[in-house]
Amino acid sequence: MTFLKSFVGAVVVALFSSLPVCAETPVVRAALQLSGTVSWEADTIRHYGLDKANGFRMEVTDIAGAPAAQIALIGGEVDMIVSDWLWVARERAAGRDVVFIPYSRAVGGLMVPADSAARSLADLKGQKIGVAGSPIDKSWLILRAYARKVENFDLAETTDQVFGAPPLVYKAALDGEVQGALNFWNFGARMQAAGMRTLLPIDKAAEALGLDPQTPLVGYVVRGNVLKAHPGLGEAIAAASRQAKQRLAADPAAWERIRPIMRAETDAEFEALKAAFLAGAPGEGAVDEEAAARMLKLMTELGGADLVGDLKDLPGGVFHHPEN
Known part of the structure; x- marks a missing residue:
């Protein structure tokens, strides 16, 4: 009987030792x-x-x-x-x-008031553009590259840019303090809901530059x-x-x-x-x-x-x- 218990115990130990150990959830x-x-x-x-x-x-x-x-x-x-x-x-x-x-x-786009006469970036020459972030914001750089390649002018030199935090750019756009606004996509959605329209989506500008918008x-x-x-x-x-x-x-x-x-x-x-x-x-x-x-x-x-x-x-x- 003692031998049988020992044998069964050895089998059980061997069986469980052969099972994979459940790893702790990372x-x-x-x-x-x-x-x-x-x-x-x-x-x-x-x-x-x-x-x-x-x-x-x-x-x-x-x-x-x-x-x-x-x-x-x-x-x-x-x-x-x-x-x-x-x-x-x-x-x-x-x-x-x-x-x-x-x-x-999601990258958003350059937005203008619904009643703006602007139909291209060139139509914003001499006007103010609000930009969320800094002069090295990636969407702003893509817009500048697009203006140079497609519309043959320097957006930075021909417009007056106002750089700031997204909420400030959002408010400036709705208050009419700027004639165009480039903001983070979620603030762009809020501006759209408030009646503004997209003049140029960043993914379209990127595609024109040979980049993959995906x-x-x-x-x-x-x-x-x-x-x-x-x-x-x-x-x-x-x-x-x-x-x-x-x-x-x-x-x-x-x-x-x-x-x-x-x-x-x-x-x-x-x-x-x-x-x-x-x-x-x-x-x-x-x-x-x-x-x-x-x-x-x-x-x-x-x-x-x-x-x-x-x-x-x-x-x-x-x-x-x-x-x-």
């Missing part, structure tokens, strides 16, 4: 600006459990802005932020292992060592992001649930924000790195070291690929 510490549009997706992911359904858990902390988020990521205080891939390229060129996972390709500019940026420690995590994050957008596209109740954090003042603004957000969803395929390299070349020519530092060519490993 926790992704994300620092996100919750006053921004990324909160709509992050809230949707967590509310519907799309992170856990894809094998990870997202922890979100609010952060004041992009510089603070970037410092936290590089310092290892968090695992993921949202930024543009040009910043990722600069960091990788400097030897830092960060990886870009597409989140959005190239996503903004994405989740994850520390490379985190992705290496958890194979498949990059694709899991991409899947959760994609599924959140699919849920929002298919379920009006999902939008109603997050409407309070969208701060839409009217139904028209709410609908414009929804449409613009979904229109900016990136494709499921890998980022076209040749197209990205063309955009980098243009940004280098126009923005110089202030925008891209010493970067000349696209470093390897900027974009996440499922096989990685």
